[in-house]
Amino acid sequence: xxxxxxxKIKLTPEHNARPSASVRSRLQDALPKxxxxxxxxxxxxxxxxxxLWTIYLSFTxxxxxxxxxxxxxxxxxxxxxxxxxxDPPSSWYTSITNMGIFGFLxxxxxxxxxxxxxxxxxxxxxxxxxxxxxxxxxxxxSFIVTGVAWKWFLDPGLGLEQTLHQWGWTSFHxxxxxxxxxxxxxxxxxxxxxxxxxxMAMFLAGLRGIDGEIMKAxxxxxxxxxxxxxxxxxxxLRPVFLSAFIVLAHLAIKSYDLVVALTSGGPGGSAWLxxxxxxxxxxxxxxxxxxxxxxxxxxxxxxAIIVPYLYSELRERPR
Amino acid sequence: MLRKLLIGTALASSFVFSAHAEDxxxxxxxxxxxxGGEAAALNVLKEDLSKEGFAWKDVPVxxxxxxxxxxxxxxxxxxxxxxxxxxxxxYTVLDYAAAGVMGDLTETAKxxxxxxxxxxxxxxxxxxxxxWVAAPVNVHSVNWLWINKAVMxxxxxxxxxxxxxxxxxxxxxxxxGVIPLALGGQNWQEATMFDSVVLSTxxxxxxxxxxNDLDEESLKSDTMKKSFDNLAKLVTYVDPNFSGxxxxxxxxxxxxxxxxxxxxxxWAKGEFNAAKxxxxxxxxxxxxxGTDGSVIYNSDMFGMFNVPDDRKAAQVALATATxxxxxxxxxxxxxxxxxxxxxxxxxxxxxxGKKGIADLKAANExxxxxxxxxxxxxxxxxxxxxxxxxxSKFVHGQIKTxxxxxxxxxxxxxxxx
Numbered sequence: 001x002x003x004x005x006x007x008k009i010k011l012t013p014e015h016n017a018r019p020s021a022s023v024r025s026r027l028q029d030a031l032p033k034x035x036x037x038x039x040x041x042x043x044x045x046x047x048x049x050x051x052l053w054t055i056y057l058s059f060t061x062x063x064x065x066x067x068x069x070x071x072x073x074x075x076x077x078x079x080x081x082x083x084x085x086x087d088p089p090s091s092w093y094t095s096i097t098n099m100g101i102f103g104f105l106x107x108x109x110x111x112x113x114x115x116x117x118x119x120x121x122x123x124x125x126x127x128x129x130x131x132x133x134x135x136x137x138x139x140x141x142s143f144i145v146t147g148v149a150w151k152w153f154l155d156p157g158l159g160l161e162q163t164l165h166q167w168g169w170t171s172f173h174x175x176x177x178x179x180x181x182x183x184x185x186x187x188x189x190x191x192x193x194x195x196x197x198x199x200m201a202m203f204l205a206g207l208r209g210i211d212g213e214i215m216k217a218x219x220x221x222x223x224x225x226x227x228x229x230x231x232x233x234x235x236x237l238r239p240v241f242l243s244a245f246i247v248l249a250h251l252a253i254k255s256y257d258l259v260v261a262l263t264s265g266g267p268g269g270s271a272w273l274x275x276x277x278x279x280x281x282x283x284x285x286x287x288x289x290x291x292x293x294x295x296x297x298x299x300x301x302x303x304a305i306i307v308p309y310l311y312s313e314l315r316e317r318p319r
Numbered sequence: 320m321l322r323k324l325l326i327g328t329a330l331a332s333s334f335v336f337s338a339h340a341e342d343x344x345x346x347x348x349x350x351x352x353x354x355g356g357e358a359a360a361l362n363v364l365k366e367d368l369s370k371e372g373f374a375w376k377d378v379p380v381x382x383x384x385x386x387x388x389x390x391x392x393x394x395x396x397x398x399x400x401x402x403x404x405x406x407x408x409x410y411t412v413l414d415y416a417a418a419g420v421m422g423d424l425t426e427t428a429k430x431x432x433x434x435x436x437x438x439x440x441x442x443x444x445x446x447x448x449x450x451w452v453a454a455p456v457n458v459h460s461v462n463w464l465w466i467n468k469a470v471m472x473x474x475x476x477x478x479x480x481x482x483x484x485x486x487x488x489x490x491x492x493x494x495x496g497v498i499p500l501a502l503g504g505q506n507w508q509e510a511t512m513f514d515s516v517v518l519s520t521x522x523x524x525x526x527x528x529x530x531n532d533l534d535e536e537s538l539k540s541d542t543m544k545k546s547f548d549n550l551a552k553l554v555t556y557v558d559p560n561f562s563g564x565x566x567x568x569x570x571x572x573x574x575x576x577x578x579x580x581x582x583x584x585x586w587a588k589g590e591f592n593a594a595k596x597x598x599x600x601x602x603x604x605x606x607x608x609g610t611d612g613s614v615i616y617n618s619d620m621f622g623m624f625n626v627p628d629d630r631k632a633a634q635v636a637l638a639t640a641t642x643x644x645x646x647x648x649x650x651x652x653x654x655x656x657x658x659x660x661x662x663x664x665x666x667x668x669x670x671x672g673k674k675g676i677a678d679l680k681a682a683n684e685x686x687x688x689x690x691x692x693x694x695x696x697x698x699x700x701x702x703x704x705x706x707x708x709x710x711s712k713f714v715h716g717q718i719k720t721x722x723x724x725x726x727x728x729x730x731x732x733x734x735x736x
Binding site: 063064065078088089091155156157175177178180263264265266267268269270280283284285286287 | 386389390393397411414415418504505506559560561562563699700701704705708711712714715716717718719723727734735
């Protein structure tokens, strides 16, 4: 209490004596807010405002252009019906099952491979400075470049298969990119190739942050290398797992360009992800309401996955 | 706190506004003809206009293709910032006209006699509610075969007149060790080929009823099933690696002689021209077997927007120049298509072009000029894309039988209507 009183006493005479200083100090107080205001407004309007607008549009019957008369949840009813049309698969069914396959494999393999590479690189090997950027560089490429490069590499008439045939291994057969049932796995391959090096770098940073004393103590207690990693290192890397998971999850869900560049949608649209569905329906088919509804469902799915995970992770470690 | 933020925002945003000076003597044009031949063809128009004192300004489109341009156009129109004109396809023109943002060129049309010279089927898309809203630039037709002549001679083939002839020819090619049919396994290419198959299988009346009027009885008829069976037959002649291939790569297979024939619209001729090939000696153009006398078309249009009065003169000049006989001839010779008016002399065109012009005229007079469903001239985009989905899923095996394909087609089109 006494501090507050003191401050007040101290402030008041100054305020009376030098009004100009007060204007300046007020300005100084307000300056960060003024500077922040444009970006704050941009975020409010362009992110949250448009989320609300999209939700609104999904309840209208907007076609080519937005229309503002609410006509009920017809778009959602159609999506719901399409969700269960598996034979022949509706575009929406294909998109969401692909999202499941791609999302799970992409995140899981990236985490596993990233951790594995990081542990190997952490063994104080020679040439780490050279190896690290080699693994990291794919992340510097855009998805379009990755997609086109892998498209050529995986094309049976141009890339791997053709080359091996020329070298004499004529029975070699790898046509996943042309196969409606396997094309989504080629998207996983290209995606993992691009992102695992970055995840490796994150884990490497995490590994370097672990106190060496703990490791030595464990070794003295007779822990094997496997036990060391299983019981000590990996549990200590938990915050890194959280960050890596969030980075990968959002990359997976917003993947659009990779599918387009790598497969142009795949045979019969078999490589679509929900983002492809959303773009296709909103802009190419002039079914803006359905496109908006699919975007809202994507948003809700992300929220449903990320929020509980963040909540459980952040609650356990109060600071 | 909130009020301060708002004031700050207002301050910051006031910098964004700046004055717009309108140039009257300027044509602002949104298009995606940026590659080689197309750009050269468009240059003719630019020069025609500059002779009359109108400057040309391209509206930049990030990313190139038609989809990006349409997205950009949507944004411009939503902001009330109309271009003078935009390259547009089929139902897009009508959508924008229904939204009330298109201009009115009826006076110019009357003066220039467009009503008589432009085929009636095309006017369905360039005239909305009795008003001319777009100037058609060209007519592409879809039901063509493009054949490598050297390969044709080698296997001893002759022009196929019926679908069975065509299958026999493909068999010959297979026996001769070349890929019989060059196809790019993307949904629009498969559907474009299927347009021709349906016209060949069911005849002109059937095509119109099924793919222009969307008559449900026709869509689920046995003729449609037969068409799907015929498509399945054709797909057995493609190479295993066809899925996802771009159309021009498929054309290149025919040009190089790796494949015998491609079923594709006449824009394929542009690829042959670019490779310095001559019709008649290096390659052959036939109508898809069983479709002679009918033309399935699509067309590029310049949609004219409702610009302020001080920009109208430039717009009229653009429209007039676009439909002038000299430009129609010069442009379409390069583009591979045929003029959008039937009274343009065919002297500058090659053999395929001459045939295309004659066919268009005959089809226009005989009432056998139909919009291509695959190219978005048979039905609105939602329906056209639903159709492409079904055809593509049938080609790639998600839909297994023609019975199922017909059921799915009716359902998908119903859904999209």
